[in-house]
Amino acid sequence: MSENNVIITIARQFGAGGNRVGRIISKELGIPLYDKELIIRASKESGYSEELFHQLDEQNTHSFLYSLAMGSYLMGHHISGSVELPLNERLFIIQAEVVKKIASEGPCVFVGRCADYILRDDFNITSVFLHADIKDRMDYVSKAYELKTEKAKDRINKVDRQRSGYYNYFAHDQWLDMLHYDLTINTSSVGIEKSAEFIKDFALAKANK
Numbered sequence: 001m002s003e004n005n006v007i008i009t010i011a012r013q014f015g016a017g018g019n020r021v022g023r024i025i026s027k028e029l030g031i032p033l034y035d036k037e038l039i040i041r042a043s044k045e046s047g048y049s050e051e052l053f054h055q056l057d058e059q060n061t062h063s064f065l066y067s068l069a070m071g072s073y074l075m076g077h078h079i080s081g082s083v084e085l086p087l088n089e090r091l092f093i094i095q096a097e098v099v100k101k102i103a104s105e106g107p108c109v110f111v112g113r114c115a116d117y118i119l120r121d122d123f124n125i126t127s128v129f130l131h132a133d134i135k136d137r138m139d140y141v142s143k144a145y146e147l148k149t150e151k152a153k154d155r156i157n158k159v160d161r162q163r164s165g166y167y168n169y170f171a172h173d174q175w176l177d178m179l180h181y182d183l184t185i186n187t188s189s190v191g192i193e194k195s196a197e198f199i200k201d202f203a204l205a206k207a208n209k
Contacts, residue, residue: 005207006031006107007123008199009116011167011175012130014159015137017187017195021130022111024196025203034102035111042098048091056091058112058166092170112163116180117171126203129181130195133188182206 008025012018019035026033034041039057043050085093096118102108103123110119116127134156142152167175178184183202185195 005124006203007103007119007125007207008109008203009119009125009127010109010111010130010199011116011128011163011181012112013132013137014156014163015141016130016132017140017192018111018130020192021187021196021199022109024193025200026109028196028200029107031107031109032102033109033111034099034115038095038098038102038110038113041102042091042095045098045101046094048094053091053095056088056095058163114167114171117167117173124207126183126199126206127181128199129178129184130187131184132186136188 006029008022010018010022022033022035025031039050039053042048043053092114095113099110099113099115099118100122102110103119103125116125119125120127134153137156138149138152141147141156142149145152145155147155164175167173173180183199185198187195190198
């Protein structure tokens with residue numbers, strides 16, 4: 001089979017292994033992965049700073065604190081372009097255009113950032129949602145970020161709320177509605193490497209059917 005048509009999008013709970021799974025698939029298929037890398041490219045192609053995209057990155061854009069943070073950040077920065085749309089929406093449109101451009105260039109893996117929603121109408125993608133048992137997620141986050149158990153749980157809940165709010169706002173849909181995805185996998189049950197292998201085989205079969 002050929003990987004020439006493979007485009008995989010991975011939505012994920014925090015600590016469920018989205019980036020780890022994506023990097024295994026990327027390495028085995030020899031195709032690029034875009035997680036934080038997407039921010040770098042969007043910054044380069046738009047002229048906006050990476051810092052500004054990081055302010056937006058999968059944040060709950062309805063929150064009052066988000067609005068305050070963005071307002072404070074912009075006080076010292078000149079932002080060009082249309083003022084008709086809120087800044088967060090302008091940045092999302094830029095990022096969405098970059099996602100489509102990358103997908104048109106060839107096979108790749110996207111982690112998060114509404115890529116499944118952005119690409120679903122124009123590309124033959126394999127969309128995946130990864131989840132995991134809370135204990136396994138807490139163990140991973142605690143070790144990866146050097147946090148105590150309860151702090152790890154708080155971090156998980158906060159990031160998941162942000163990702164959910166981001167997706168629900170821009171995709172006008174529910175992040176946890178599993179009907180949006182081709183595959184949903186519990187990485188606690190399957191493991192990181194086996195999850196990557198299953199997704200890879202499924203995506204190859206779908207792309208070449």
